[in-house]
Amino acid sequence: MSTETTVCTIGAYHRPATLDDALRILRDVPGARPVAGGTDLLVHVRDGREGAPPALVSLRRVPELCGVTIEDGAVTIGALTTMSDIVADAELARLLPAVHVAAADFGGVQIRNAATIGGNLVNASPCANLPPALLVHGASVVLRALGGVRTVDLRDFIVGPGETCLRDGEVLAAVTIPRPLGGLRSTFRRTVRVAMDMALVSVAAAVAMDGGTIGAVRVAAGAVAPTPRRLAEVEELLRGAVPDEGLLRRAGELAAAGVAPISDVRASESYRRHMTGVHVRRALAELTAGGVDGDA
Amino acid sequence: METREDAAVPLSFELNGETVAVRAAPAARLLDVLRGPCGRTGTKEGCGEGECGACSVLVDGRVVNACLYAALDVEGCRVTTIEGLHDGAGGPSALQRAFVTLGGTQCGFCTPGMIVAAEALLAANPDPAADDIRGALRGNLCRCTGYVQIVEAVRSAAAARRAGADAARAAAGAPS
Ligand SMILES: Cc1cc2nc3c(=O)[nH]c(=O)nc-3n(C[C@H](O)[C@H](O)[C@H](O)COP(=O)(O)OP(=O)(O)OC[C@H]3O[C@@H](n4cnc5c(N)ncnc54)[C@H](O)[C@@H]3O)c2cc1C
Ligand code: FES
Ligand code: FES
Numbered sequence: 160m161s162t163e164t165t166v167c168t169i170g171a172y173h174r175p176a177t178l179d180d181a182l183r184i185l186r187d188v189p190g191a192r193p194v195a196g197g198t199d200l201l202v203h204v205r206d207g208r209e210g211a212p213p214a215l216v217s218l219r220r221v222p223e224l225c226g227v228t229i230e231d232g233a234v235t236i237g238a239l240t241t242m243s244d245i246v247a248d249a250e251l252a253r254l255l256p257a258v259h260v261a262a263a264d265f266g267g268v269q270i271r272n273a274a275t276i277g278g279n280l281v282n283a284s285p286c287a288n289l290p291p292a293l294l295v296h297g298a299s300v301v302l303r304a305l306g307g308v309r310t311v312d313l314r315d316f317i318v319g320p321g322e323t324c325l326r327d328g329e330v331l332a333a334v335t336i337p338r339p340l341g342g343l344r345s346t347f348r349r350t351v352r353v354a355m356d357m358a359l360v361s362v363a364a365a366v367a368m369d370g371g372t373i374g375a376v377r378v379a380a381g382a383v384a385p386t387p388r389r390l391a392e393v394e395e396l397l398r399g400a401v402p403d404e405g406l407l408r409r410a411g412e413l414a415a416a417g418v419a420p421i422s423d424v425r426a427s428e429s430y431r432r433h434m435t436g437v438h439v440r441r442a443l444a445e446l447t448a449g450g451v452d453g454d455a
Numbered sequence: 456m457e458t459r460e461d462a463a464v465p466l467s468f469e470l471n472g473e474t475v476a477v478r479a480a481p482a483a484r485l486l487d488v489l490r491g492p493c494g495r496t497g498t499k500e501g502c503g504e505g506e507c508g509a510c511s512v513l514v515d516g517r518v519v520n521a522c523l524y525a526a527l528d529v530e531g532c533r534v535t536t537i538e539g540l541h542d543g544a545g546g547p548s549a550l551q552r553a554f555v556t557l558g559g560t561q562c563g564f565c566t567p568g569m570i571v572a573a574e575a576l577l578a579a580n581p582d583p584a585a586d587d588i589r590g591a592l593r594g595n596l597c598r599c600t601g602y603v604q605i606v607e608a609v610r611s612a613a614a615a616r617r618a619g620a621d622a623a624r625a626a627a628g629a630p631s
Pocket of ligand 2 (some may be wrong): 502504506509510511523564567
């Protein structure tokens with residue numbers, strides 16, 4: 160009796176036990192692709208968005224890519240860390256609230272148990288949750304190849320929809336986040352059409368107050384441009400200003416005017432623009448109002 | 456669809472407490488291996504894309520979609536399917552009984568996945584609020600029941616399990 164089952168024509172499935180083995184297979188096997196949780200790659204291969212790679216290299220058993228370390232407030236998150244791992248880590252929730260919320264407001268538990276931070280970044284969807292949240296914490300990615308390692312600012316890593324600066328034979332090994340400034344607070348908000356959907360609009364913000372004025376500030380948006388990006392004009396407006404209602408309204412208007420969303424079957428360009436402004440205003444209200452919720 | 460018998464490799468894991476050894480192709484999903492060579496058809500395929508949860512199983516205690524899990528990744532792992540969730544004597548579990556008596560199942564297609572996901576919830580949180588239950592089952596779609604009865608069934612089963620655990624503790628603590 161035949162016991163094989165095949166759904167598409169992936170030729171080989173490698174399960175290396177060390178990072179060097181993984182990198183060697185990626186170098187030596189033509190067309191080999193890394194796979195982590197598979198929640199993007201296996202869906203894309205199945206629905207035909209991507210051709211079946213001749214070989215997959217499972218990163219699940221590579222110990223060098225697993226685990227979270229925190230040293231003096233600086234955080235290193237291994238590429239294989241799942242959304243559920245992030246959500247369950249109380250120290251991450253305290254240091255990086257936006258990342259915690261972005262990982263929690265993500266698919267269902269089955270997806271969160273499989274989806275990895277590395278896959279979320281390398282997949283480079285404009286709608287992905289983690290990029291805006293990581294951007295407001297100044298994250299970088301550590302890329303490893305055989306005999307080489309480089310660190311790239313997340314702003315430079317995602318270069319287009321589905322496109323990163325990852326080279327053939329390279330894997331994303333970890334995400335690093337510098338120690339947050341004292342008093343830094345951050346948050347993440349998004350609009351989805353139905354449960355289990357990707358974001359129509361997402362916004363993350365981080366603020367450290369300096370007395371009554373805004374000291375350090377970062378604002379980022381997802382799903383409203385070809386890549387997730389920081390909103391420099393908005394940050395400029397806010398830096399050093401007193402966060403009254405007028406300022407937050409203007410910040411929202413500036414954000415809405417500054418993004419470049421598309422219209423598609425899920426939502427119109429003008430709705431996405433409008434919601435970007437709303438999320439920016441509410442996120443800032445939440446972060447500058449001493450814990451008062453900005454949803455009113 | 457092309458099959459690649461030549462590329463299939465041995466795969467061994469623990470399924471519902473028993474060690475199984477099968478062969479799996481590089482592209483095989485855990486779902487294919489469970490329903491095919493393992494002959495466990497309780498795990499269902501709805502969407503095949505991670506959206507519906509009909510294929511929910513536990514891998515080392517964590518609930519995942521078997522339609523998005525590469526079969527070869529479960530080498531050496533502990534896999535639990537709906538067939539492995541019973542009362543210990545082969546009868547229906549508290550969750551299974553509650554789904555039946557409280558109308559949490561109609562056509563039944565979503566039910567194995569619902570019960571596996573609910574099992575994972577109750578293992579982590581023995582006394583979940585209705586919102587916790589809705590959150591834990593967000594990845595499981597049901598076209599029939601409208602979810603109210605499902606949430607009720609999970610609450611009722613949770614209470615029954617807590618009562619059972621209390622009784623077991625009392626029995627264990629009683630002087631012999
Ligand atoms: C039902 C459903 C709901 C979803 N909901 C959300 C959501 O709410 N928000 C959201 O942002 N996303 C969502 N997603 C998308 C997906 O789950 C995420 O993008 C996830 O983080 C991808 O991670 P993964 O480990 O599964 O990636 P994989 O599918 O394993 O890989 C994705 C891509 O990254 C590459 N890759 C993976 N890891 C590495 C690495 N370490 N180095 C180099 N390359 C690598 C792979 O080759 C592939 O190209 C959803 C998906 C589904 C199916
Ligand atoms: S069949 Fe796996 S989630 Fe629908
Ligand atoms: S009982 Fe029919 S889909 Fe849930």
